Amino acid sequence: MRGLLNTRLGCPDHERLEEELLETRTRGQNLSRLRRLTPPERAVLEQRERAALTRLRDHEAEHCCRR
Ligand SMILES: [Zn+2]
Secondary structure, rough: OHHHHHHHOHHHHHHHHHHHHHHHHHHHHHHHOOOOOOHHHHHHHHHHHHHHHHHHHHHHHHHOOOO
């Protein structure tokens, strides 16, 4: 029953993954505001953001909990 309720009220896993993605983005934005990032640093940040986004998308596909 857990699944049904969570799907309606918003899924905690989903929320966690969204937060992760947001945090990753915010961290990258803050860093690039503080100083100029080197291309490798930028690449790492972009890769992290993509990975977080992929996890979220995979979760949505698996769970059908997209709001
Ligand atoms: Zn979910």
